[in-house]
Every structure is written in structure tokens, then in C-alpha cells.
Amino acid sequence: MNFESTQLTQENYLDLYQAILKPRLIENKMLVLLRQGKISKWFSGIGQEAIAVGVTKALHKDEYILPMHRNLGVFTSREIPLNRLFSQWQGKANGFTKGRDRSFHFGTQEFKIVGMISHLGPQLGVADGIALAHKLRKEQKITAVFTGEGGTSEGDFHEALNIASVWQLPVLFCVENNGYGLSTPTNEQFNCEHIADKGKGYGMEAHIIDGNNIIEVFEKVSALAEDVRKNPRPILLEFKTFRRRGHEEASGTKYVPDELMQYWKEKDPVANFEAFLEEKKMLSPQKKAKISKEIMEEIKANLKLAFDEAPIEANLETELKDVYQVFNEEEINPNTETKELRFVDAISEGLFQSMKKHKDLVIMGQDVAEYGGVFKITEGFIEEFGKERVRNTPICESAIISAAMGLSINQTKSVVELQFGDFVSSGFNPIVNYLAKVHYRWNQNADVVLRMPCGAGVGAGPFHSQTNEAWFTKTPGLKVVYPAFPSDAKGLLASAINDPNPVLFFEHKALYRSIREYVPTDYFTLPIGKAKLLKSGIQLSLITYGAGVHWALELAEQHPEIQMDILDLRSLCPLDEEAIFESVRKTGKVILLQEDTIFGGIMSDISALISENCFEDLDGPIKRLGSLPTPVPFAAALEQQFLAKNQLEKAVLDLVAY
Structure with missing residues (x-):
């Protein structure tokens, strides 16, 4: 590996060395603790540290990064206090999820990190939403999101890259090609030579990077990041690397040929970089020992803090309260002037007035812009609010709903129109596993409204007529609203948009043009949860x-x-x-x-x-x-x-x- 650089100083080299050594030393300690039963599970990133560290170091600290469960170097490079990480892994209160989730399944706004969920794919769309919010505010910021080569087989990968390319979003899609998805080798996962080759299909720039070379990762990503900040666009990055331990420790590595394991052991990113620094006289034995000792002392001291912390205590009130973000809604009473509106018109008027009230509110959905949506609810909206805020989407419900989650993480409200409520099944996973659980898991709200045209009685058949509210009333963390009259639809939609929690707003298609009522003309709200x-x-x-x-x-x-x-x-x-x-x-x-x-x-x-x-x-x-x-x-x-x-x-x- 060539670690030579004309741009980096000795100080830069040593900074990267300390950054890559730290997660390795932490991991070595965690493997000991795992055998001692002091942590319950571990996903090892040994051999892949250069990617997490190099990418994180290339980003600004106020730019979001979405890591996977092998990216300890992201968390350490963002300088999260180690005692909080250790508390997280032990399920203690000083972690980030109050004992409700484990490993790296958490996020933190303080450090601009958004952790993954086990379903992998949705976080790619979440990155799109975060980047979209930056782009709407004309901020020169990028977002980096990680996945493995196995995750590129998921439909969410295709959807997220397609959206990012169509909308030219400043996202770095970082794929760690480490050879195996659990035990399945890459030749059984996809039939192309390089994952980077897929970039052409999306009209997207793509690069292959040696994922075991910290200098190549850092310099190439730094250069690309700087360019993307000035010229927003997505880039697909394939990092060639290898997973030298099991998918998780209990899995083992018996399925890996010995010679392959030995080959990648010789390409160890820490040992090779360390040898280079020693050869170039940048790292003396004394300096090396000093750095290692300081990190180990930091680990020891912070482990003591975590071990000394009392086990978390179950509190029923806290558990129930944290499912939703607490929201004290300001009730805005209706005015006395009314006009007769159809159900469909009342929804349109309520949505229009909410767009006026919330200057950052974004509407997303298929055909919602010039066409006005299949039911014409957003007709005329782009003339008033522009195509940046009223956005036609590709046919990709899962990634759009995930993008709405990303917008919320980056302080932007959204309303997603499902063309028909039946089609929500294509976006089911991010709703029930991301939006519904995110506040309970790490105190991040999902400020998203999903509009659900639904119901029978209009001769639309099996795929356009379901009323599928029971799919979601079963799921803690979601709110479900289902009005029957124009005035209720207008007032409840305004409240749903104000509510910082995820709301599914069901609109019966048979009522759209058959039910009329005199509706207050001005903006008003009605309380959700009142019959x-x-x-x-x-x-x-x-x-x-x-x-x-x-x-x-x-x-x-x-x-x-x-x-x-x-x-x-x-x-x-x-x-x-x-x-x-x-x-x-x-x-x-x-x-x-x-x-x-x-x-x-x-x-x-x-x-x-x-x-x-x-x-x-x-x-x-x-x-x-x-x-x-x-x-x-x-x-x-x-x-x-x-x-x-x-x-x-x-x-x-x-x-x-x-």
C-alpha cells in the first residue's frame, strides 16, 4: 500500500494514526469483555477501520454521517465520550437509547450521527432526506451514508440512489465491499465485477477506493467532499476491504478459505500504516508506546465509569411517555366565515394553508407537482410554492418515506402523498420500523404526515380500494387519523402537520366529491384523539x-x-x-x-x-x-x-x- 502524500504534514499523519488505532484497541478490549459476558453482542470492524475513520475525518463535524454496525471509527472520530459508548453497549442510562437498543443502533444530533436499523436499506433514503434539507436551505453541506455489499441487493439501495441522482443530492454512498454478507460470498450476491459499475445505471459518478489504505480513503474522500459541497451531486464509493471476523462474533469464519484470510491479514490497515510511519521516522517506538498507553488509559477510565454506573431501572411512566414526542398543541379556533367545500377541496385548502404557515414544509409524491396529484389535491401548488417544495417523486415509496424521515432529522417537515393508500405496502418497512420507533429508540422525532387515499365504493378493484388502517393502529409510535367530513379533514390535517410525530392521514376516496359541508375559510386546527x-x-x-x-x-x-x-x-x-x-x-x-x-x-x-x-x-x-x-x-x-x-x-x- 502506498501511503505517500504531498499534501499531508507529519501532524496530519499522526492524527490519522491515532484515529485508526483507537477503534482497534477498543475492539480488542470489547472482544475480551464479550468472552467475559460483560457485553451481549459484538459486530467486529477489525480490518475495516480505515474506511470509517477516513470518511469521517474527511467530513466537517456539522455534516451528518450514517454508519453501520462495523463503523466504530465513525463514533470515535466524532469524539463521542467513550463512557457513553460503553454505557450504550451495556444497556445503561448514560448511553443513547436508555437501554432500549444495543450496539450502534442509535443516533445523536449532538454528534451528527444517525445510526442504522437492522433492515439496513432505509438509512440510504434517510441520507437523501438529510441532504435534501441542506439543499433546500442552500447550505454547502454533504451527507455520507454507509452500507455493505450485501445491502446493495436491497430495493432501498436502488430507490435511494435513483432519487439522489434525479434530485442531484449531495450524498456520498459509501459501500464497504468486505467480501461476505454473513456467509454469502459476493459472487452469490451480485453478478457484476464491481459495485461501482452500478453507478452508470443511475447516471452517477462512482469510484473504487482501497478501503484498507487510510491515506487513500482520507484524501480521495476529502477531495470529493469538497467538490460536492460546491457542486451538489451524489457519488457512489466502493471501498474494497475484507471482514476478518464473523458477521458477529458468534458466527465465526469457518466458511472463509485460509489463504483468503491470510491475504487480508497481510493487508491489515493499522499494522501497515504503522509500519509506514515507523519507516518514515514519523513514529518512534517511544511515541508509539505513548499513544497506545494514552488510548488504553482512556479506555480503562471510561470503562470504569460505565461499569460503575447502576443498571437501568424500569420506569413504566417513562417507557410509555417516550413512544411519542410530547407536543403541546396550540389550538387555533375556526373563524366564523365559511364556504361550501367538497371533502377533497377541504383537504387541498388545509394543505395549502399549512404550506403558507410552515415555510419549510415539503410535499412529496408521485405526480403531485404540475399534474396536481391523481385527485388534484395539489393542483396549482407549484405556482405558489415552487417545485423545490412540491416535488414529484419516482415510483419508490420506501425511499421517499425514508427521505421524509431524513428531512425530519434535519429539521424539515414533510407531507408524503401515497398515490393510493394501498401502495403504502411498498413503503411499509420504514414506517413501522423507522418512523414508528425512532423517538422511543433515541429521542428523534419523525415529523412526517403520510396522506392515504383509501376505501372502496368507486369501482377501483383490489389494488386501489383497501382501507388498511389496522396495519398501523397495531404499531406503537404512529398516529392514525381518519376524518369523515370536510371541516374535520381540514382541521385535523393542519393538526397532523403541526404534530412532530408520524401521522397516517386516511382520506376516503368515495367521500372526496360526494360529501359537502360549510367549512371555515381561515386556517384552524382540531385536536387529534377526540371523537x-x-x-x-x-x-x-x-x-x-x-x-x-x-x-x-x-x-x-x-x-x-x-x-x-x-x-x-x-x-x-x-x-x-x-x-x-x-x-x-x-x-x-x-x-x-x-x-x-x-x-x-x-x-x-x-x-x-x-x-x-x-x-x-x-x-x-x-x-x-x-x-x-x-x-x-x-x-x-x-x-x-x-x-x-x-x-x-x-x-x-x-x-x-x-
Whole structure:
């Protein structure tokens, strides 16, 4: 390896030496502690230190870096106090996740590090979002994100690189090609000679770098980083290296041929760099011993701090509170002037007024710019707000939702329009594993609203008609809102955008142009988590949401003799349990109506809540109504038969007579 440089001083060389030695010495100690049972798991980066250290040293300290679980050198080069790292690995309170996650699965705004999740791929899209926020603010900053060669097989890799290229985002995609994905060699992972060759397909500049040469990594990345700050664009970097220990320590390395292991041992990045410095008289034996001793003393002292720290204590209130970011919403009351709006127009007006209020709010989605979205909700927005803030996206739900997470990390709000709520399945992973868990894990909020056009009744068939709210009400950390009227849709959308937590905002397509209402003209909010009693009676409670609300009101008009409560939930998570219990305790009978198929739907859980809390007040069985247990059919007669509306009248009459 050639470590010669005409640019670096002896001081620079020694600084890089200390930076690359530190993670190696920490790792050696961690392997001892692992055998002693003092840490639970370890992903070794031995042999790959030059990449993490070199890239981090090439970035400015206020630029975000998104490492993987083998990039200890990122954390040490950002000078995170070692006692906090050690506490993190032992699950103690002085770590970064309050004992809720382990290893490098954490982030820290203080050090501009965003840790990975085990699903690997989403962090690439998150980097896109962070870089987009910088670009929107015209800041000359770059973002670096790591993945392994195995991660390049994931769809998120393709999506994230494609978005970065189309939007010309200042991202360095750093791929550590270390030979194996757990035990699977590269020739069984992809069929091209170099990962860097993939850059051509994205119209992206790509480079191959010797990942075991700290000087080559540092100088090449430094030069590229400086250029990208001035001329924003993504770059794909493939670092050739090798993983000399198991995927994690329990995996071992028996699958690696001995001669291959020996070859890479001889290319050790620390030992070779150290030998070069000694040969060039930059590192004397005394200096080498002094540096090593200082690092080992730092490790020892900080380990003592971590070991002396008391084990974390479980606190129920803290655990429940930290699922969401605490948010004291300022309620803005509606004005008295109103105008008649369709449901779809109220959503459009609410979104437009929120764009006016939040100058950094970004809308992303397929065809949302010039075309105005398939339902024309954002029509005319680019004339007012420009294409920087109203952004057409490629068809890549997963990376766009991940990018929205990145925008939030970099202090920027976003609304993502899913063209149809059904398509959210293509972005399911970042929603339930990143957005939902991020505040609980490391106190980072996901300031993201996902707009979900949903529901049957418009002849759209199995892939454009689902109402899939139950996929998300099951997941702690998400909020789910489902309005039935134009005024509620406008006010709740404003509140969802104000809320710093992730909100899925369901909009029933059959209501878009069929429901009208007089809506306050100015910007206003409505509290999320509050149900609305639309009709009061004493014979039974009919509890529902979305299109079911209008089915219930239609039935009430057809049967004025029945005195029923009609409760519109409006919000499914958080759920207004008190409003539900108050109604049921008054009437003693309850029908729970949802458009979704019945099994596993939210009404099953509401039924259980009523049984647990109102059992002695009931005068009849709790009745759940849902659509048929089939996909949503296309033909009108089949779709009409499918919907739960058909069961409603008989169920109400039977329960009243019970």
C-alpha cells in the first residue's frame, strides 16, 4: 500500500494514526469483555477501520454521517465520550437509547450521527432526506451514508440512489465491499465485477477506493467532499476491504478459505500504516508506546465509569411517555366565515394553508407537482410554492418515506402523498420500523404526515380500494387519523402537520366529491384523539369512522324511531376511549362498524376495551360489522355486496329488539 502524500504534514499523519488505532484497541478490549459476558453482542470492524475513520475525518463535524454496525471509527472520530459508548453497549442510562437498543443502533444530533436499523436499506433514503434539507436551505453541506455489499441487493439501495441522482443530492454512498454478507460470498450476491459499475445505471459518478489504505480513503474522500459541497451531486464509493471476523462474533469464519484470510491479514490497515510511519521516522517506538498507553488509559477510565454506573431501572411512566414526542398543541379556533367545500377541496385548502404557515414544509409524491396529484389535491401548488417544495417523486415509496424521515432529522417537515393508500405496502418497512420507533429508540422525532387515499365504493378493484388502517393502529409510535367530513379533514390535517410525530392521514376516496359541508375559510386546527358525537340517543351506540359515518347517518334518517348515539371516532390512534365508554354506558348496546374486513380490524380491539371496561353496563352483545373477508372486488354488484353497509340495518334492528 502506498501511503505517500504531498499534501499531508507529519501532524496530519499522526492524527490519522491515532484515529485508526483507537477503534482497534477498543475492539480488542470489547472482544475480551464479550468472552467475559460483560457485553451481549459484538459486530467486529477489525480490518475495516480505515474506511470509517477516513470518511469521517474527511467530513466537517456539522455534516451528518450514517454508519453501520462495523463503523466504530465513525463514533470515535466524532469524539463521542467513550463512557457513553460503553454505557450504550451495556444497556445503561448514560448511553443513547436508555437501554432500549444495543450496539450502534442509535443516533445523536449532538454528534451528527444517525445510526442504522437492522433492515439496513432505509438509512440510504434517510441520507437523501438529510441532504435534501441542506439543499433546500442552500447550505454547502454533504451527507455520507454507509452500507455493505450485501445491502446493495436491497430495493432501498436502488430507490435511494435513483432519487439522489434525479434530485442531484449531495450524498456520498459509501459501500464497504468486505467480501461476505454473513456467509454469502459476493459472487452469490451480485453478478457484476464491481459495485461501482452500478453507478452508470443511475447516471452517477462512482469510484473504487482501497478501503484498507487510510491515506487513500482520507484524501480521495476529502477531495470529493469538497467538490460536492460546491457542486451538489451524489457519488457512489466502493471501498474494497475484507471482514476478518464473523458477521458477529458468534458466527465465526469457518466458511472463509485460509489463504483468503491470510491475504487480508497481510493487508491489515493499522499494522501497515504503522509500519509506514515507523519507516518514515514519523513514529518512534517511544511515541508509539505513548499513544497506545494514552488510548488504553482512556479506555480503562471510561470503562470504569460505565461499569460503575447502576443498571437501568424500569420506569413504566417513562417507557410509555417516550413512544411519542410530547407536543403541546396550540389550538387555533375556526373563524366564523365559511364556504361550501367538497371533502377533497377541504383537504387541498388545509394543505395549502399549512404550506403558507410552515415555510419549510415539503410535499412529496408521485405526480403531485404540475399534474396536481391523481385527485388534484395539489393542483396549482407549484405556482405558489415552487417545485423545490412540491416535488414529484419516482415510483419508490420506501425511499421517499425514508427521505421524509431524513428531512425530519434535519429539521424539515414533510407531507408524503401515497398515490393510493394501498401502495403504502411498498413503503411499509420504514414506517413501522423507522418512523414508528425512532423517538422511543433515541429521542428523534419523525415529523412526517403520510396522506392515504383509501376505501372502496368507486369501482377501483383490489389494488386501489383497501382501507388498511389496522396495519398501523397495531404499531406503537404512529398516529392514525381518519376524518369523515370536510371541516374535520381540514382541521385535523393542519393538526397532523403541526404534530412532530408520524401521522397516517386516511382520506376516503368515495367521500372526496360526494360529501359537502360549510367549512371555515381561515386556517384552524382540531385536536387529534377526540371523537365527535353526531347524534344522541339512548337505545344503542353506533360507533364508526370514515365512510361508515355516512352509512350510519343514512340509516338514522331512514329509521327516525330508533334513538341512537352516532359516534365518529375521527382519530384511531390516539383513540378517544372515554367518549366510547360514555356512550356505551348510556345506551347499554353497541354496534362497532368498520369498512375494513372484520378479523384483526380496530373494532375488534374496541370491542375488547368495551368488554373490559363496560361489561356491567351492557344490555346486549357487542356487535362488530365489517366487510366480507375477501379482497375488494371491481364489479359494482360484487363491490356493493362486499361492503359492511349491507349488514348495518339488520344488525341495528336486531340489537334494538334484543
